[in-house]
Structure formats: structure tokens, C-alpha cells
Amino acid sequence: MLALSSLRRDAVLRGVAIQVLFLGVLALLVYEAVATGLANMRAHHIPVDFSFWREPAGFDIDQHLIPYSPASTYGRAFLVGLLNTLLVAAIGIVPASLLGFALGAARLSRNFLVARLAAIYVEATRNVPLLLQLLFWYNAVLEALPSPQRSLALPGHVYLNDRGLFLPAPVFAPAAVWVLVAFGFGLFGGLACWFWAKRMDSWRSLAVLPVIAFPLATYFAIGQPLGFDVPVLKGFNFSGGAKLLPEFIALLFSLVLYTAAFIAEIVRAGIEGVPKGQGEAASALGLREAEARKYVIIPQAMRLIVPPLTSQYLNLFKNSSLAVFIGYPDLIQVFAGTVLNQTGAAVPVMATTMAVYLSVSLLTSLLMNLYNRRIAKVQH
Amino acid sequence: MPELARTSPSRAAPPPPPRAPGSGEILRTLFATPRSALLTIGSVVLVVWAIPGLLRFFIFDAVWSASDGGPCRAPAAGACWAFVAHKLPYFTYGSYPLHEHWRVNLVFGIGAMLVAWLLTPKAAWRRLGAGLFFALYPMLAFVLLWGAPGLGLPRVGTDLWGGILVTFVVAAFGIVVSLPLGIVLALGRRARLPALRLVSIAFIEFMRGVPMIAVLFMASTMLPLFIPERLAPDRLVPPLIGVALFASAYMAEVVRGGLQALPKGQSEAAKALGLRFWSMQRLVILPQALRLVIPAIVNTFIGLFKDTTLVATVGVFDFLRSVDSARLDPNWAGPTITPTAYSFAALFYFVCSSGMSRYSLFLERRLSR
Numbered sequence: 001m002l003a004l005s006s007l008r009r010d011a012v013l014r015g016v017a018i019q020v021l022f023l024g025v026l027a028l029l030v031y032e033a034v035a036t037g038l039a040n041m042r043a044h045h046i047p048v049d050f051s052f053w054r055e056p057a058g059f060d061i062d063q064h065l066i067p068y069s070p071a072s073t074y075g076r077a078f079l080v081g082l083l084n085t086l087l088v089a090a091i092g093i094v095p096a097s098l099l100g101f102a103l104g105a106a107r108l109s110r111n112f113l114v115a116r117l118a119a120i121y122v123e124a125t126r127n128v129p130l131l132l133q134l135l136f137w138y139n140a141v142l143e144a145l146p147s148p149q150r151s152l153a154l155p156g157h158v159y160l161n162d163r164g165l166f167l168p169a170p171v172f173a174p175a176a177v178w179v180l181v182a183f184g185f186g187l188f189g190g191l192a193c194w195f196w197a198k199r200m201d202s203w204r205s206l207a208v209l210p211v212i213a214f215p216l217a218t219y220f221a222i223g224q225p226l227g228f229d230v231p232v233l234k235g236f237n238f239s240g241g242a243k244l245l246p247e248f249i250a251l252l253f254s255l256v257l258y259t260a261a262f263i264a265e266i267v268r269a270g271i272e273g274v275p276k277g278q279g280e281a282a283s284a285l286g287l288r289e290a291e292a293r294k295y296v297i298i299p300q301a302m303r304l305i306v307p308p309l310t311s312q313y314l315n316l317f318k319n320s321s322l323a324v325f326i327g328y329p330d331l332i333q334v335f336a337g338t339v340l341n342q343t344g345a346a347v348p349v350m351a352t353t354m355a356v357y358l359s360v361s362l363l364t365s366l367l368m369n370l371y372n373r374r375i376a377k378v379q380h
Numbered sequence: 381m382p383e384l385a386r387t388s389p390s391r392a393a394p395p396p397p398p399r400a401p402g403s404g405e406i407l408r409t410l411f412a413t414p415r416s417a418l419l420t421i422g423s424v425v426l427v428v429w430a431i432p433g434l435l436r437f438f439i440f441d442a443v444w445s446a447s448d449g450g451p452c453r454a455p456a457a458g459a460c461w462a463f464v465a466h467k468l469p470y471f472t473y474g475s476y477p478l479h480e481h482w483r484v485n486l487v488f489g490i491g492a493m494l495v496a497w498l499l500t501p502k503a504a505w506r507r508l509g510a511g512l513f514f515a516l517y518p519m520l521a522f523v524l525l526w527g528a529p530g531l532g533l534p535r536v537g538t539d540l541w542g543g544i545l546v547t548f549v550v551a552a553f554g555i556v557v558s559l560p561l562g563i564v565l566a567l568g569r570r571a572r573l574p575a576l577r578l579v580s581i582a583f584i585e586f587m588r589g590v591p592m593i594a595v596l597f598m599a600s601t602m603l604p605l606f607i608p609e610r611l612a613p614d615r616l617v618p619p620l621i622g623v624a625l626f627a628s629a630y631m632a633e634v635v636r637g638g639l640q641a642l643p644k645g646q647s648e649a650a651k652a653l654g655l656r657f658w659s660m661q662r663l664v665i666l667p668q669a670l671r672l673v674i675p676a677i678v679n680t681f682i683g684l685f686k687d688t689t690l691v692a693t694v695g696v697f698d699f700l701r702s703v704d705s706a707r708l709d710p711n712w713a714g715p716t717i718t719p720t721a722y723s724f725a726a727l728f729y730f731v732c733s734s735g736m737s738r739y740s741l742f743l744e745r746r747l748s749r
Contacts, residue, residue, distance in 0.1 A: 346602055
């Protein structure tokens with residue numbers, strides 16, 4: 001008894017000793033690094049605080065979602081870069097998911113030609129670095145596009161040339177607000193319809209109707225308050241309309257195509273991860289193949305798919321930092337690149353950049369944990 | 381109701397007809413439903429449309445030998461393989477001095493032999509091979525590549541290194557460091573001591589939460605500030621450290637998966653046998669846990685290998701960067717140079733990455749026997 005308790009005490013003591021030693025060494029290293037860093041930065045007159053935040057940036061940014069000019073502050077430049085990063089990530093997620101799910105389904109197709117082609121696409125895309133694909137789209141494909149005078153005219157006043165993609169920009173008359181209001185009512189009505197249909201256990205898809213019909217009716221009732229600013233060729237370039245930078249297009253394409261290949265593998269693994277007996281049981285109950293897929297296989301596969309799918313979305317968000325290689329003005333290129341070079345404030349700039357990426361990642365994994373817990377509760 | 385209950389077992393039904401898809405079966409699935417038929421036709425059209433053009437560009441119309449870009453600029457010329465052949469030394473060694481190329485070749489050769497030794501199942505003396513590869517080889521490679529004037533090997537600065545050499549150095553360093561460091565971090569994350577656990581979690585989550593480019597930026601802008609100037613590192617060192625630490629965090633999560641999948645009885649049994657912590661990990665836990673996650677470990681290596689391309693952000697000339705700068709050579713400039721250069725680079729990365737994943741599949745099958 002005595003021996004046991006002394007051994008136990010020993011183990012505890014040992015644990016404490018190890019931790020104290022570990023933390024001590026760590027603290028010493030950190031102290032040394034910080035002391036050296038501060039001394040170095042003072043010697044080279046490198047700012048360590050955020051006083052540069054309100055100073056004028058003095059450089060222009062090609063694509064800004066909020067008003068920005070060289071006279072704007074560094075803080076504004078940060079915001080512009082952040083919004084550009086979020087823009088490409090948010091727009092990329094949707095087509096990447098659609099393509100990924102389609103490819104994943106294609107890989108499981110009983111049609112071997114389709115399965116084979118999808119497999120070739122997935123293998124080729126996953127085994128080649130994203131950076132190479134990005135450079136390919138930017139330097140090999142977009143570079144080969146014609147100049148503005150000979151640009152490719154796509155239907156609906158869309159023009160593609162080596163300066164980018166030019167689209168008609170919507171111009172809203174003040175009355176367009178009412179369409180938005182109608183859309184809100186439509187959403188509300190749709191929700192009501194959905195609950196009603198749920199109780200009746202049928203016609204659930206009818207709920208879409210008010211969401212579309214309300215704003216559409218309003219739009220025509222108040223005389224179509226929406227115009228388009230069409231891009232027009234003037235001299236050597238287009239003016240008017242909305243313009244997507246070639247850098248944005250290349251980044252979006254490569255991110256979507258690359259991420260879709262990974263999503264395809266996740267979808268395939270998720271569907272294959274549902275025990276075979278589930279499909280057999282469904283067909284034994286008389287469900288047709290499409291019904292079995294819809295009511296039995298996919299709901300269970302989604303449980304396996306969603307967590308890794310989220311981490312692919314996060315990867316897409318983080319990979320958008322490859323923008324720096326082609327000069328798309330994302331957070332890294334604008335802030336950790338230009339702003340850092342101009343101000344020299346390495347520590348505040350890198351800390352802010354890291355904090356942005358970290359908070360998005362941690363927030364997502366927090367939501368993911370909540371989701372997993374909910375699923376675990378359903379699973380008895 | 382006695383007639384409802386059988387008294388004798390029923391006769392065994394014949395087995396269902398074999399459903400192994402014969403060639404007839406496969407062909408039938410192509411047109412099983414209207415949708416399938418439509419997809420088949422679409423796929424055939426895609427293949428018939430794409431293949432001849434690709435073959436023409438990459439093989440039949442390709443320029444195989446030329447001393448400059450002239451023949452490649454001909455209107456109907458395809459891929460300019462002459463350009464790749466001409467630039468191959470640059471793609472391989474970067475600006476490493478011509479007379480010293482044998483040193484790089486020697487490092488590649490010894491490395492290839494050691495890797496082949498280690499990867500061959502049932503090869504003799506594998507433990508010795510591992511020792512040579514992880515301890516002696518890095519030192520030998522360093523002396524050979526970096527140079528040792530005392531031994532008659534002139535120094536070659538890393539600003540002259542480039543191409544496949546740098547890609548392999550970064551990847552090999554990352555692999556050699558990230559596996560052990562990842563194991564330590566994974567054990568730390570599962571440790572009972574809160575200080576170890578918290579520090580491990582903080583490190584892992586930080587690295588996994590930020591993009592690798594940000595880590596490389598940080599390594600190259602902040603590392604030189606935070607270590608004393610007399611220890612000022614070579615410019616290749618920050619990216620090496622950045623890549624290794626980044627990969628370690630992902631490796632730690634992979635190893636943790638293996639540790640979690642192992643039944644608790646294993647560690648309890650090891651403790652019951654009186655094994656101390658490290659012996660238990662070395663003899664019982666890790667051999668089983670790592671075996672469970674071999675595919676994921678190899679996937680991390682593949683990711684690491686592809687991510688080596690990002691070191692170009694901080695001015696290191698890896699293979700992709702060398703290819704990307706060589707295509708701008710005015711002697712060779714022409715419309716086919718860029719696609720040729722990128723296709724060659726893609727082929728290189730594809731062969732390396734899919735080679736790794738094929739090997740892991742092979743190993744997995746062998747171990748599961």
C-alpha cells in the first residue's frame with residue numbers, strides 16, 4: 001500500500017517535473033527569440049506596432065469591391081485584400097461542389113466509359129501541383145486569348161479577351177427595392193408553404209413557387225426597374241459593364257477544377273462507405289434504385305461526406321493564397337506582400353494575416369464539431 | 381396448421397448465375413438506360429474529339445530535335461521537345477556549376493539505391509539501410525552538395541542550386557523531419573500532461589489553420605529577425621523549416637488517427653508487461669498504429685511533394701520555378717513553348733506522385749495479407 005502510493009506520488013512528481021522542464025525550456029527559447037527580435041527590429045527601425053494602419057497606402061489595387069484609391073489607408077488595403085480572398089473562395093465553392101459530386105457519381109457509374117474518364121480526370125488533377133495548374137491556366141490558356149479588338153464575343157454581350165472577361169453590369173433603378181421586398185415576402189411565403197406541405201407530406205417542391213413568382217410579378221408590375229450597363233469597345237479596351245480580371249478567372253478555374261477532384265474522391269468514399277446491406281435492404285423493401293439512392297444511401301453517405309468536405313472548402317479558401325504567384329490582389333498579395341514591403345512591419349502584418357486565416361479555420365472546425373455532435377446523437 | 385411448418389430441410393437452391401462482368405455485360409451497361417447511352421455517346425465524342433489533337437500536338441507534329449526555337453515556331457509545329465532536351469540540365473541542376481554536376485548525380489544515385497533498398501520488401505539488412513538513409517546519407521549529401529574545401533570539393537552556394545535538385549532536397553528534408561516530428565506531436569497531443577498537450581494542440585491547429593504560403597512568408601520575413609545575426613541562416617533554410625513544420629502538423633493528425641484506432645487493450649497489455657512509456661511506444665503502439673495509417677502517411681508525403689512548388693514564393697528556384705523561367709528564354713520563344721514546358725512539368729509531378737501512391741497501395745495489400 002505504502003509502496004503503491006509512493007509510486008503514484010512519484011509518477012505525479014515526474015509529470016510535474018517534465019512539464020516544468022518543458023515549459024522552462026520553451027519560455028527560455030521564446031524569451032531569447034523575442035529579445036533578439038526586438039533588438040534587431042529596433043536596430044533596423046522596423047515598426048512593431050499598428051501605427052501604419054491609418055497611413056495612406058499609395059499603391060493601387062486592380063480589383064476592389066469597396067471604394068479604394070492610392071490615397072486610402074493601409075487598413076483599407078487590408079480590407080480590400082481580405083474581400084478579394086473571400087470573393088474567390090465563396091464563388092469557387094459552389095461549382096467545385098457541383099463538379100465534385102458529379103465526378104464522384106460518375107466514378108461509381110456502372111457505365112465503365114464514364115467511370116474510366118472520371119477516374120482519369122481525378123487522378124491527373126490530384127497528382128499535379130495546384131500551382132502548376134494555376135500557371136497553366138494563367139500563362140498558357142489566358143495568354144493565348146485575343147486582344148480586346150478581336151475578343152471572343154459570347155452570347156449576351158459577354159466578351160472574353162486577354163484583359164479579362166467583360167460582362168453586362170446590372171443597373172438598378174430606385175424602384176428595384178420593391179423587387180427585393182417582394183423576394184423577402186416570397187421567401188416567407190415559400191417557408192409557410194413548405195411547412196404546410198411537410199404536414200401534408202407531399203408537394204414540398206411547390207414551396208419554390210412563391211419565392212420565384214412574387215419578385216417576378218413585382219418586377220413586371222412596376223415596369224422592369226433593371227437595366228444593364230453593356231461593355232463597349234472604345235479604342236483599345238472595353239469600357240462600361242463589369243470586368244473580371246484574368247487573374248481572377250485563372251485562380252477561380254484552377255481552384256475549382258483542383259478541389260473538385262478531391263471532392264469527387266470524398267463523395268465516392270462516402271457512398272462506398274455505406275454498408276452494402278443498406279442498398280440490398282432497400283431493394284428488398286421494394287424501393288426502386290433511384291428511391292433507394294435518395295432515401296437510403298445518400299442520407300447515410302452525407303454523414304461520411306460532410307466533415308471531409310468542409311475541410312476541402314477550407315483548403316480551397318487557404319489555397320486561394322496562391323494568388324500571389326499570378327498577382328491577383330488577395331489578402332496575401334496585397335497585405336503580406338505589398339503592405340509588408342512598404343511598411344516593413346513584419347510582425348503586425350504577419351500576425352494579422354495569420355489571425356484572419358486562423359479565425360476562419362477555427363470557426364469552421366467549431367461548427368463542424370457541433371454538426372458532428374448532432375449527427376452522433378441521431379446515431380443510436 | 382402443420383402443413384405450414386416444414387419437417388425436412390428444403391433443397392438447396394442453385395447459386396445465382398455469376399455476375400462477374402464479362403465483356404458482353406460491360407457493353408450492355410453502356411446502353412442500359414437512355415441516360416447511360418447518352419453519357420456513353422458524349423464520352424465517345426469527347427474522346428474522339430480530344431485524342432487525335434493531343435496525339436498530333438504531343439507526338440506526330442512535335443519537334444524532337446532543334447538547336448534553337450526556329451523549327452518550333454513553324455506554323456503547324458506541335459510540342460517543342462527539343463526545348464525540354466536542351467534545358468534538361470537546367471531543369472535538373474539549376475545553375476549548379478557544370479564541372480560539379482557529378483556531385484549532384486552521386487547524391488541522386490546513392491539516394492536512389494538507398495530508397496530502392498528500403499522500399500524492397502524482404503531486402504536484406506533493411507535496418508542498416510534505414511540507418512544509412514536517415515543518418516549517414518543526409519550528412520553525405522550535405523557535404524557533397526554544399527562542398528567541403530578541405531576535401532577538395534569547392535563550395536557551391538545555395539543561390540546556384542535549382543531545379544529537381546532543390547525540389548528533391550526540400551521534399552526529402554520535409555519527409556525525414558515531418559515523420560518523427562509528427563509522431564512526437566501526436567504523442568504530445570494525447571499526453572496526460574496538460575502542458576505538453578496544450579502546446580502540441582496549439583502548434584498543430586495553428587499550422588493546419590493557415591495556408592502554407594503564409595507560413596513560408598512568415599519563415600522568410602520573421603525567422604531572420606528572431607534569431608541572432610551571427611546565426612544568420614542560409615536563404616534555403618527558412619523555406620526548409622517552413623515546409624517541414626507545416627508537414628509535421630498534418631503528419632501529427634494522421635498519426636493521431638492511427639493511435640486512436642488502436643484498441644486500448646494494447647497499451648494496457650504493454651503496461652501490464654512492465655514496459656516503460658518509450659519502450660511501449662516503440663515496440664507495441666507505434667508499429668501497429670503507423671501500419672494502420674500508411675495510406676494517409678503517403679498521402680501526406682504526396683501533398684508535401686506537391687507543396688514544395690510553393691517555396692518559389694520566397695525566391696527559391698525549385699523545379700517548377702526553373703521550368704517557368706526557362707520558358708521565357710528569348711532564344712526559344714514561341715507559341716508552343718509554354719504548353720510544352722508545363723506539360724513536361726506536369727508529367728514529372730504526376731510520375732512522382734502517382735509512383736508514391738502506387739507503392740502505398742502495393743504495401744497496403746502486402747501488409748493486409
